[in-house]
Amino acid sequence: MSVSPAVLASASPRRRRLIGWLGFEVSHAAVDTPEDLTAPLAPPDLAASLAAEKAVAARAALGGEALVLAFDTVVVSDGRVLGKPAGADDARRMLRLLSGRTHDVVTGVALLPAGADSPDTFAVTTVVQMRALDAAAIESWIARGEALGCAGAYNIEHHLASVAEDECFQNVAGLPLCHLYAELASGRAGRVPEGLTPPVAPCDAALDRRCLLGPRVCGSVRADGTVP
Numbered sequence: 001m002s003v004s005p006a007v008l009a010s011a012s013p014r015r016r017r018l019i020g021w022l023g024f025e026v027s028h029a030a031v032d033t034p035e036d037l038t039a040p041l042a043p044p045d046l047a048a049s050l051a052a053e054k055a056v057a058a059r060a061a062l063g064g065e066a067l068v069l070a071f072d073t074v075v076v077s078d079g080r081v082l083g084k085p086a087g088a089d090d091a092r093r094m095l096r097l098l099s100g101r102t103h104d105v106v107t108g109v110a111l112l113p114a115g116a117d118s119p120d121t122f123a124v125t126t127v128v129q130m131r132a133l134d135a136a137a138i139e140s141w142i143a144r145g146e147a148l149g150c151a152g153a154y155n156i157e158h159h160l161a162s163v164a165e166d167e168c169f170q171n172v173a174g175l176p177l178c179h180l181y182a183e184l185a186s187g188r189a190g191r192v193p194e195g196l197t198p199p200v201a202p203c204d205a206a207l208d209r210r211c212l213l214g215p216r217v218c219g220s221v222r223a224d225g226t227v228p
Helices: 013-022 043-062 088-098 135-143 169-173 177-186 200-207 214-218
Strands: 006-008 026-028 067-077 080-082 102-112 120-130
Touching: 006 013, 013 026, 013 169, 013 177, 043 067, 043 102, 043 120, 067 088, 080 088, 088 135, 102 169, 102 177, 120 169, 120 177, 169 177, 169 200, 177 200, 177 214, 200 214
Parallel strands: 006 026, 006 067
Antiparallel strands: 067 080, 067 102, 102 120
């Protein structure tokens, strides 16, 4: 079934690459919205709210009837919510805080269907184990120039951290691919995008492992379009 073109409201190269694994045509539009991490919300609600703001801003900027996809990621450690660092010193602070410990990565998802006034939102939380990072490792990572663009000041694709096989790696890398697939396949965000494909195979191939979570999530869409 065909659908109006979808728009990914993100400048992130990782998110733009990952969304391609879902098999349908997506255009891209970056939006700049403020990220107030001090709102009195639980982290999943906060991340979903920030993603919703991006989706609404993208619709306002672009107009049209595209399905808008927006995401926002925060890191939670000891109850503290971390976004993108304000500078190199802030990145060092975050990395020292996370070093050698577990933390949560929460990605909020907002889907604004054609004709809708407000987005459909949800959030996915992944438990992450950070490597023990000494001062040299922290400085080496910051010198790469990527830290300031990442929530928590790190990119899991560079092996600074890891997740268990029943956790969503891509939720940390950029967006929860299988959860997004299930939501789109359910039809709650409007008509199912033409070409929509479960992302389990390309994800497993990229990570050279067998994910235990993805098949369960992607296979959970019932015949009536609902997800248990």
